[in-house]
Structures are given as C-alpha cells and as structure tokens.
Amino acid sequence: MRKLMLGNEAIAEGIYESGCKIVSSYPGTPSTEITEYAAKYDEVYTEWAPNEKVAVEVAVGASIGGARAFSAMKHVGLNVAADPLFTSAYTGVNGGLVIAVADDPGMHSSQNEQDSRHYAIAAKIPMLEPADSGECLDMTKKAFELSEKFDTPVLLRLTTRISHSQSIVETGSKIEYVQKPYKKNAEKFVMVPANARSRHAFVEDRMERFAEFSETCEFNFIEDNKKPVGVICSGICYQYAKEALGDSVSYLKLGIINPLPIQLIHDFAAKCEQVYVIEELDPVIETWCRKIGVDVKGKECFTLLGEYSSSMIKEVLTGEKASYCDYDASVPVRPPVLCPGCPHRGMFYVFKKLGLMVNGDIGCYALGIAPPLASIDTTVCMGYSVSGIHGFDMATDKKVKSVAILGDSTFIHSGVTGLINIAYNKGTSTVVILDNSITGMTGHQQNPTTGLTLKGDPTVAVDVESLCRSVGINRVTVVDPYDLEKVEEVLKEETAIDEPSVIIARRPCILLKTAKILPPKVIDPDKCKGCKACLKAGCPCISFKDKKAAIDPTLCVGCELCEKLCKFDAIGGNRQ
Amino acid sequence: MTETVMIVGVGGQGTLLASRILGYVMMKKGLDVKISEVHGMSQRGGSVVTYVRYGDKVYSPIADLGTADMIISFERLEAARWLPYLKQGGKIVMNTQKIDPMPVITGVSEYPDDIEDNLRGKGICVTAVDALSLAEAAGTAKAVNTVLLGVCAKQSGFSRDMFYDAIENTVKPKFIEINKKAFDLGYDAG
Known part of the structure; x- marks a missing residue:
C-alpha cells in the first residue's frame, strides 16, 4: 500500500x-x-x-x-x-x-x-x-x-x-x-x-x-552523471545535495556507513576530478576517505556545527547564493515556554523568589531557564541533578542554598541511583521530584510511576515516596505545586536542615486528559494597578497592554497562579 | 517542479494536522510528497514550522530561503519571521490572530503592529483572515488549521472535494464534520 x-x-x-x-x-x-x-x-x-x-x-x-x-x-x-x-x-x-x-x-x-x-x-x-x-x-x-x-x-x-x-x-x-x-x-x-x-x-x-x-550492497550506489565533480553523502545530506545540485555532479550515496567501503570509494573517485564529502556533524566519511588515500574536500568547506541545507551546499559548490526578502524590522524571538497551567511554573516562581541554586535535568522543566522565571543553574544529562547536587553541596559546604529538580520519568531513569548515593554517603541535599504523572517533553509516554504500560494496560506503579524512604531518605514531603505558600514553606525548611530530603511536587501535566481545565481568568482593569507582579509567572497568557495586564482567553486554562500573585485582587472570576 | 507550502505558527496551534491533510491531498493527486515536522521541545509554545513539498520527484523535505510558493501563517508575527523563505511572487495566507511571545510579555521586545501593511508594501499577495473567529463559528477554536487550509485551497485553485476526502482520511471521525465546516468557511473567505 x-x-x-x-x-x-x-x-x-x-x-x-x-x-x-x-x-x-x-x-x-x-x-x-x-x-x-x-x-x-x-x-x-x-x-x-x-x-x-x-x-x-x-x-x-x-x-x-x-x-x-x-x-x-x-x-x-x-x-x-x-x-x-x-x-x-x-x-x-x-x-x-x-x-x-x-x-x-x-x-x-x-x-x-x-x-x-x-x-x-x-x-x-x-x-x-x-x-x-x-x-x-x-x-x-x-x-x-x-x-x-x-x-x-x-x-x-x-x-x-x-x-x-x-x-x-x-x-x-x-x-x-x-x-x-x-x-x-x-x-x-x-x-x-x-x-x-x-x-x-x-x-x-x-x-x-x-x-x-x-x-x-545495494544500499551503497553510484549515480554516475559523467561530471567532473563527485559528491559522497548519506542520509539527509543526500537529499539536500540532490535538491541543490541535481544532475550537475555525480553521487556516491552510502547507506552502510560502518564499515565503509574501500574499492567503491576508489572507483567513484577515479571517475571525478574533485570529490566532496557532504556530511553533517563530524568528518567520519571524510576521515575514512583520507585514510584509504582518496583526496576529498570536506570540513574545510562545510561546518561541524548544526544542520545543513540545500542552499548551503549550493553556495559552497557553485558560489550561488540564495536570494530572499527580509522583514524590515526586527522580529521578536519566540522561544518555547512552559504551557499555560503547567504545574512546574509555580515551583520555578518560588525557586526564583527564594534565590535557590537549581540543579536542573532533562525534561519540560528545562524550559524554566527562560525569563522571567530564569531559575535553572545547570542542565547536563538525565539524572545529573541528583548526583550533581551532592557534589555541589559538598564543594560549597552548603553555603549556597540549592535544590535538584527532575521529573518522575527522569527520576526513575537515573535519578534514583543519585539519591541512593546521597543517602549512602551521608549527603544533605534537597531533591525536588516534579511528578506530573507522565513523561512530558517527548509527548506523553507512560513510565513506571504512572500505573499504565505503553499499550495503556493497568500495571503496578512505583510508589515514589516509599522508594525514597527505602533508600534511606527520612524526610519525604508531598506538595501541590499550585499551593505556592506551602511550597515556599517546605522549600525553606528542607533546604535549611542538615539532612537529605525529597519534596515531591505532584500535579498532572496540564495537557493530560485527566488535568482540570477551568474557564479562563479575567483581569478587572479598574483594580489592576499595572504593577506587573503577575507577569513574573512567565505565563504566555498574560500580556501587558495600555498599562494594564490582560489575559488571552483562548490560551488560559484557569490555573489561578496569576491570581495568587496579584496583591490587588484584580484577577479572578472565571469567565464563563 | 517542486512546490513548497510552509505552515508556520505557534506550538500547539495544530500546524501538524494541517500539513498532513495537505500532504494527503497531494499524494492522492499522484504527486511525490515530503513533509517535515517539528516534535519535542519546540512544540511547547515556540515558533514552529512544517514544510509540505510536492511535485514529480521531491528530494529535500525542508525548504530553503527564497523558495516557498506559499506561507500559511497561523499567527501574524510568524508570517514576518518566516518571510525570508518566501520566493519572489509567493503568497502569504495569514491568520490575523496575535499571540505575544515571552520577550514581548516581559517587555524586552515590542510586537510589530503593522505586519500586514509591511508585507503588502513589498508587493506580496497577503490574504489575511480572522481564522480564530471562523473556527469558533464552525464549532471549535481548534479548527483554525482547517479554516486556513480552506483559504489556501481557494488561493491555490484546488477543489473542495479533494480536501474533504483528505479530512475524512486524516481526522478522527468525531471531528470530521466540524473540520469540513471550518474548511468551507475558510474557502469562502479566501
């Protein structure tokens, strides 16, 4: 079909x-x-x-x-x-x-x-x-x-x-x-x-x-267009090269990229006066060609960084530049942001308020790096937050107040081993598990804490609290990340104490079907003083127009975070 | 000849479904089709782009600067952002909806207020529609994508039936009627 x-x-x-x-x-x-x-x-x-x-x-x-x-x-x-x-x-x-x-x-x-x-x-x-x-x-x-x-x-x-x-x-x-x-x-x-x-x-x-x-093997083949220039490529670069150069060059398209052929490359090079290797990232094919004595051009013409494009290839090989029309003024960037109603947002707001050093991890919560929340200090790899904070806290003798943050799936992936290390080696760090009941960033996959398999069948769920206690963490607290006062109180207490602790901030991802979506919030323009306190939430629904805050009703999910930040009682009354 | 339609917008606006419907139409016309999508981090409210390319034989799944025949912009600012990809004589279909990006919300940047005029001033054919209102009239704000496809179909001279068939084959059964209605409203406005 x-x-x-x-x-x-x-x-x-x-x-x-x-x-x-x-x-x-x-x-x-x-x-x-x-x-x-x-x-x-x-x-x-x-x-x-x-x-x-x-x-x-x-x-x-x-x-x-x-x-x-x-x-x-x-x-x-x-x-x-x-x-x-x-x-x-x-x-x-x-x-x-x-x-x-x-x-x-x-x-x-x-x-x-x-x-x-x-x-x-x-x-x-x-x-x-x-x-x-x-x-x-x-x-x-x-x-x-x-x-x-x-x-x-x-x-x-x-x-x-x-x-x-x-x-x-x-x-x-x-x-x-x-x-x-x-x-x-x-x-x-x-x-x-x-x-x-x-x-x-x-x-x-x-x-x-x-x-x-x-x-x-049929996956490695030559397209001999009887041209002086030859291009060796594989994967997406083959498509970019074909788009840019058509039949104006010959191609050696490689489908098996390890181990690379020797004779086939020699045969191809013998047909051409000049051979280019076009490959994104590292010069793997290029290095091989040089090793087997085939003279090629590669990274001296093409970057080691980022993605290639057909226009880039065309410019290098033919000197022809893409012509296009620019917008006249600068266009503000639109970086990805935490979703409206995201349970992580309240946590980041409090981290920033308390001035905590935040050891971040891999997941949606990496978006807590963006202003105005801007409250992540490190992101390295899956599980780093929990292992890394232990090293950081020992190095700084806990003079810098810190937390580690990671999601439920990341905690199971490789955070739990770091937590065992903290408990076993008498660490005193505070680990915050942002438990949103799903693997979020990759688009909602089940994991061992959710109680469902990949195919959606019910199964046992890891009891995260018990798991933390069983590895030797005596202080385990569960909070609702929407409850800012409680979050602040628990964070102050746990980061001050000379004992390891885990705070589980539990609320489902707002994009889950089980999450509660409420009617959008409204701002009373008579009460709004234009103090911009609500803008500190970094919520994409709230903008500032004519010296007053405004909420976009098409985006707002009624999470009430902004309402809690308003000192003038200007936000409220769910719009029906 | 390979034709390119770029569908640009803000993560979460339903650009992926629009590209899949358009891709299906072109495949049914017997053409070669490639679609490049965005998944993962950028989907979270960031600027997103999908490319739909079709013709006798398509190589690259993504378009280059100055090569897109049409840009369907789900949001005003995104039309300005992706303008360098439009080829000379290319068309823009633009939803007039405005979604402030975070640097505008935090006051670091300003949202340009004359995007439509600016684009027209360059001699570009811009069809601006309030797709959000039309989608709401069809029954759901989520149907902005099929409204804009309707505009695109009219502008490109494609028949309604081809898109009906594509909607029936790509959209979940309970949303088919609402999407067809949204498509029609867009087609009539286009």
Whole structure:
C-alpha cells in the first residue's frame, strides 16, 4: 500500500514486517514515535523501559532467546546504553537484533550534538543510515537479515529530518519469521575473559567480512552523471545535495556507513576530478576517505556545527547564493515556554523568589531557564541533578542554598541511583521530584510511576515516596505545586536542615486528559494597578497592554497562579 | 517542479494536522510528497514550522530561503519571521490572530503592529483572515488549521472535494464534520 509515513513510522512498519517480536525503548526526541507506532501492531510486544541501558539489555536478552528484537533511543540515550552495546557486539545474536539511534543535528530538542557514528566504529557494529521513509522501511528489514547473517547487532542511524519527515512508502506484508531455538552456548554468550578473547577475534573477522559486503550492497550506489565533480553523502545530506545540485555532479550515496567501503570509494573517485564529502556533524566519511588515500574536500568547506541545507551546499559548490526578502524590522524571538497551567511554573516562581541554586535535568522543566522565571543553574544529562547536587553541596559546604529538580520519568531513569548515593554517603541535599504523572517533553509516554504500560494496560506503579524512604531518605514531603505558600514553606525548611530530603511536587501535566481545565481568568482593569507582579509567572497568557495586564482567553486554562500573585485582587472570576 | 507550502505558527496551534491533510491531498493527486515536522521541545509554545513539498520527484523535505510558493501563517508575527523563505511572487495566507511571545510579555521586545501593511508594501499577495473567529463559528477554536487550509485551497485553485476526502482520511471521525465546516468557511473567505 502507498502511504505517507514519518521515517519513524516506516521503521515501525519494518519492525512489523520483519516479524520482530520484542521492542524495548526509552523515549527521546527524535526517536520516540518508532516505539509508539510499533505499539499499534498487535503482533509486536512493545514496552517503555526505565532507561536505555535496560531497554537494550531487554532486546539483547530477547535476541538470545531467539526472537527478533529492537530498541530505539536518541543519541544521548546510546551513551546510557553503551555498556550492553559494546559487549553485545561480542556476543552477537541469536534472533536478529537492531538498535535505532536518532541524532539531532541543530539540537532541536537535545543537550548536545554528538555524532552516533562514532559508536558504531568504536563498538565495531555495522550501521545503516536511511535517507527517506522508504529507506527506513527497507533498511530496517534488511538490518534484521544482516544481523542474523553476520551474527551481530545492527545499528540504524537516524537524524531529526529523517525521523520527523514524511515521505511516500510502499508497504509490504509481514513475513512468517521462525523464531530461533535457544541453545546454551557459554562460549558465545558468557563474556568472561577466556570467551571474550575468542569473540573479539570473531568481531574483527566479522567486520572484515561486512566491509566486503558493503562494497556490493545495494544500499551503497553510484549515480554516475559523467561530471567532473563527485559528491559522497548519506542520509539527509543526500537529499539536500540532490535538491541543490541535481544532475550537475555525480553521487556516491552510502547507506552502510560502518564499515565503509574501500574499492567503491576508489572507483567513484577515479571517475571525478574533485570529490566532496557532504556530511553533517563530524568528518567520519571524510576521515575514512583520507585514510584509504582518496583526496576529498570536506570540513574545510562545510561546518561541524548544526544542520545543513540545500542552499548551503549550493553556495559552497557553485558560489550561488540564495536570494530572499527580509522583514524590515526586527522580529521578536519566540522561544518555547512552559504551557499555560503547567504545574512546574509555580515551583520555578518560588525557586526564583527564594534565590535557590537549581540543579536542573532533562525534561519540560528545562524550559524554566527562560525569563522571567530564569531559575535553572545547570542542565547536563538525565539524572545529573541528583548526583550533581551532592557534589555541589559538598564543594560549597552548603553555603549556597540549592535544590535538584527532575521529573518522575527522569527520576526513575537515573535519578534514583543519585539519591541512593546521597543517602549512602551521608549527603544533605534537597531533591525536588516534579511528578506530573507522565513523561512530558517527548509527548506523553507512560513510565513506571504512572500505573499504565505503553499499550495503556493497568500495571503496578512505583510508589515514589516509599522508594525514597527505602533508600534511606527520612524526610519525604508531598506538595501541590499550585499551593505556592506551602511550597515556599517546605522549600525553606528542607533546604535549611542538615539532612537529605525529597519534596515531591505532584500535579498532572496540564495537557493530560485527566488535568482540570477551568474557564479562563479575567483581569478587572479598574483594580489592576499595572504593577506587573503577575507577569513574573512567565505565563504566555498574560500580556501587558495600555498599562494594564490582560489575559488571552483562548490560551488560559484557569490555573489561578496569576491570581495568587496579584496583591490587588484584580484577577479572578472565571469567565464563563 | 517542486512546490513548497510552509505552515508556520505557534506550538500547539495544530500546524501538524494541517500539513498532513495537505500532504494527503497531494499524494492522492499522484504527486511525490515530503513533509517535515517539528516534535519535542519546540512544540511547547515556540515558533514552529512544517514544510509540505510536492511535485514529480521531491528530494529535500525542508525548504530553503527564497523558495516557498506559499506561507500559511497561523499567527501574524510568524508570517514576518518566516518571510525570508518566501520566493519572489509567493503568497502569504495569514491568520490575523496575535499571540505575544515571552520577550514581548516581559517587555524586552515590542510586537510589530503593522505586519500586514509591511508585507503588502513589498508587493506580496497577503490574504489575511480572522481564522480564530471562523473556527469558533464552525464549532471549535481548534479548527483554525482547517479554516486556513480552506483559504489556501481557494488561493491555490484546488477543489473542495479533494480536501474533504483528505479530512475524512486524516481526522478522527468525531471531528470530521466540524473540520469540513471550518474548511468551507475558510474557502469562502479566501
């Protein structure tokens, strides 16, 4: 069937058509929808794991059990999963094992711009890179076959523009995959030194054989337009280059990006007078070309930073600049903001009021960095807030009043280990868990605290209070983040005391169906003194016009935060 | 030839659905289609853009500066922001709704008040409609997206039926009628 599909959706289709049985992932933009779409197929078991390491280990276990297995994550998620990744390269597979990793050049929704291709090289795992949704489907299916043929996990590398672009896909039908029987094989699956030594030799041999395969695989191909200039590219850069240059150059389009071919690149270079490598982020293909003695131009012409575009490529290769019309005046920026009614907003308001040093984490609450709330001091990686605050508090001898903040999903992902560290090592830090009953930023995924599985079935929920107490935190308080007075009181008390503590700020994400949406608030212009106290909430509904505050009724959800900030009783009366 | 429609607005305004409906229409016309979407952090009230590109063969899913045939702007300021992507002779369909960005709310920046005139002053064909009121008239403020698609369809000379079919195939069943009504109101205003 001909269908418009997101890259991520096409990968899910490939998972289904390949007869893959088990998918375990942790959400992360831009990879999240792969697992969500896979969950729509009844034949595929899908789950959200607490983190990427667990997810990949589940997939490795499923593969050893003989099923085809899959895991998806964003680039930084692969850092978390790197431990099982590297050793699964040694064990190889029983049922096919495919791991998708989605990079985010330009950092649309990420904390760094790392290039996952280095992982494939370092872990000695083959990596495929699709250039549109059709290839997402084809390569996913092929990846399972190659995994079994070469006894290796296979990495599928995506970037935001591939994951989050739709293009037309011709779907096929599901194969009847015959699951492999499980047979005990300690030499292959028990990675103690004696076994791992022989498996390492296998890995090196496997990569040589895979390199031979990549010389002739249909995913690596030359488009010989009989032109003096040649372009080597893969993934989205192939599309940008084709858009910019059409048939005016020849192309070597690479679908297998680890291991890279040798002869094919030499053959291509021999047809051209000048070869350019066009690749976003790091010079991986370029470095390889130089290593095998092929003279290319790469990062001396193209940036290491951010996303590329067809106009950038055109300008470098032809000197032709895009012509366009600018707006005459400066246009105010529109950064993302916490939603109207977001339960995190009240917390940030109080953090700022109290002048606390805030160790932030990864999630919607990273938006607390923006003015006027502007109350986050650090954001590094998932779980950093809890581990980092312990180091910070010891370094500063608690002379700087600090808190760690992280969401429910992030706490389970890797915050709880930091909390164990605080309790065990006699720390005294204050950790605030912003429990909004969902994984928010990635678009509402269930997690172990919500009581629902990925497919929406009821399940046990982690009792966060008990968990915190059981690791040795005696002071655990639950507050409603809308109750500003209570929040302030508890924060003052817990940050002053010489004992570790956890504050759970609990209220569901305002975008959840279970959240209460009330009629919008109104401002009485006669009572409004124009003091701008309400603007300190950083709510996108409130603006300032003609020396008075005004609330946009189309955005307001009636959360009452601004009402609490108004000293003149000017805000209230829900508009019906 | 590849045609490009950019759909720009504020995260949460329903730009994604609009791009999927338009993409579906073009696919049914037998054309190659690519759509580039925005997910994740930017969706939270930030400036968002989706690109819908169609033609015999489409390579890049995103448009370049100076190449968009039409910009459908769900909010006034966003039309100004994305103007450099419009090609010479391109059209703008603009919702007159105004949503202040945070720097305007905090008083750091000012919201330009003459965007429509400024764009017209450059010789650009701008069709401005109060899509929010039309959507509310259709039954829900959320249908701003299909109102604007109606305007776009009229401006581009596309038939209503193609869009009805696309709405039936992309929108949840209980919202189909309301979206068709919103589309019609936009088409008639366009």
